[in-house]
Amino acid sequence: MATTEKPTMLVGIDDSHHSLYALEWTLDHFFTIFPSNPPFKLVVLHAKALPSSVVGLAGPGAVDIVPIVDADLKKTAARVAEAAKQMCSSKSVHDVQFEVMEGDPRNVLCEAVEKYHASMLVLGSHGYGAIKRAVLGSVSDYCVHHAHCTVTIVKKPKIKH
Amino acid sequence: METTSIAAAETSEAIMQPEKKKKLKVMVGIDDSEESFYALKWSLDNLYCIAPEASQDGSDGCKLTLVHVQHPFQHFVFPAGPGGATAFYATPSMVDSVRTAQEENSAALLSRALQMCKDKLVKAETLVLNGDPKDMICQAAEQMHIDLLVLGSRGLGKIKRAFLGSVSDYCAHHAICPITIVKPPKERSK
Numbered sequence: 581m582a583t584t585e586k587p588t589m590l591v592g593i594d595d596s597h598h599s600l601y602a603l604e605w606t607l608d609h610f611f612t613i614f615p616s617n618p619p620f621k622l623v624v625l626h627a628k629a630l631p632s633s634v635v636g637l638a639g640p641g642a643v644d645i646v647p648i649v650d651a652d653l654k655k656t657a658a659r660v661a662e663a664a665k666q667m668c669s670s671k672s673v674h675d676v677q678f679e680v681m682e683g684d685p686r687n688v689l690c691e692a693v694e695k696y697h698a699s700m701l702v703l704g705s706h707g708y709g710a711i712k713r714a715v716l717g718s719v720s721d722y723c724v725h726h727a728h729c730t731v732t733i734v735k736k737p738k739i740k741h
Numbered sequence: 742m743e744t745t746s747i748a749a750a751e752t753s754e755a756i757m758q759p760e761k762k763k764k765l766k767v768m769v770g771i772d773d774s775e776e777s778f779y780a781l782k783w784s785l786d787n788l789y790c791i792a793p794e795a796s797q798d799g800s801d802g803c804k805l806t807l808v809h810v811q812h813p814f815q816h817f818v819f820p821a822g823p824g825g826a827t828a829f830y831a832t833p834s835m836v837d838s839v840r841t842a843q844e845e846n847s848a849a850l851l852s853r854a855l856q857m858c859k860d861k862l863v864k865a866e867t868l869v870l871n872g873d874p875k876d877m878i879c880q881a882a883e884q885m886h887i888d889l890l891v892l893g894s895r896g897l898g899k900i901k902r903a904f905l906g907s908v909s910d911y912c913a914h915h916a917i918c919p920i921t922i923v924k925p926p927k928e929r930s931k
Contacts, residue, residue, distance in 0.1 A: 724913055733913055737918075
């Protein structure tokens with residue numbers, strides 16, 4: 581069964597536990613079944629926000645804040661990447677590529693789809709549970725509309741009461 | 742060859758594996774668009790857990806459900822002929838004939854879908870529902886505890902930035918389970 585090139589699956593993660601759940605879901609359903617030879621190539625992508633977008637129009641003090649914000653964002657990105665790596669290795673999935681790209685997550689994810697020729701994009705969705713009918717987070721909504729590949733939205737199951 | 746490697750590979754996993762087999766219940770929405778058949782084809786190709794070789798013991802990896810939602814037939818139909826806009830109520834015989842035609846249509850669609858599944862040696866069951874596709878699909882996914890919902894997306898291809906069809910968009914927002922939206926393949930190759 582020597583396939584020339586495995587289709588690529590791209591999982592977008594951010595700092596939320598929803599996206600880690602999405603990664604876990606993907607690993608469980610597509611990778612742990614085939615521990616020796618997974619049918620997909622997995623790329624885990626974290627989109628790190630640009631400090632300028634976070635700081636916004638902060639005014640005169642912005643110049644000082646930017647490096648601090650940037651450092652904080654880098655720390656967050658490192659933490660996220662670490663959590664993702666740990667999850668992958670705990671599921672014994674080793675052939676994973678981790679990437680951190682800067683920019684607006686929406687564009688970053690869609691561009692990454694083009695760059696990796698991903699056949700599938702998996703995203704978590706915040707759900708904004710306060711509203712009864714779960715609305716997709718804006719990033720997942722954007723990607724579903726604009727990514728050129730199949731998109732899977734994984735929602736964290738709510739506890740029914 | 743994969744079965745032996747799966748058995749031998751993991752240490753603690755190997756004991757857990759047979760019991761812990763993820764029985765993924767997948768539901769694919771079918772209507773008369775080509776995109777939904779492409780979505781079905783995509784699922785058959787890519788959701789490897791459906792493939793027979795993934796199941797070593799008798800229990801299959803996944804269960805595939807094909808769902809087709811029929812639009813309810815409006816009884817107050819049809820402006821009449823050229824004379825003017827005289828709407829009339831459809832007679833019972835008309836209703837019946839339309840309903841029969843609808844049923845034949847859905848049967849044809851589902852048999853085509855089942856044939857695709859059979860070609861890939863995948864067992865599938867069909868489900869025909871009546872009503873608004875958006876609601877019925879979400880409800881069915883909830884009631885049947887579906888693990889993954891797969892829908893095609895019309896794309897409304899004329900518009901350059903592909904928009905989802907309203908059904909897939911609605912389901913992406915409201916379904917409780919993970920949902921996969923399969924877009925029709927682009928003309929240009931990757």
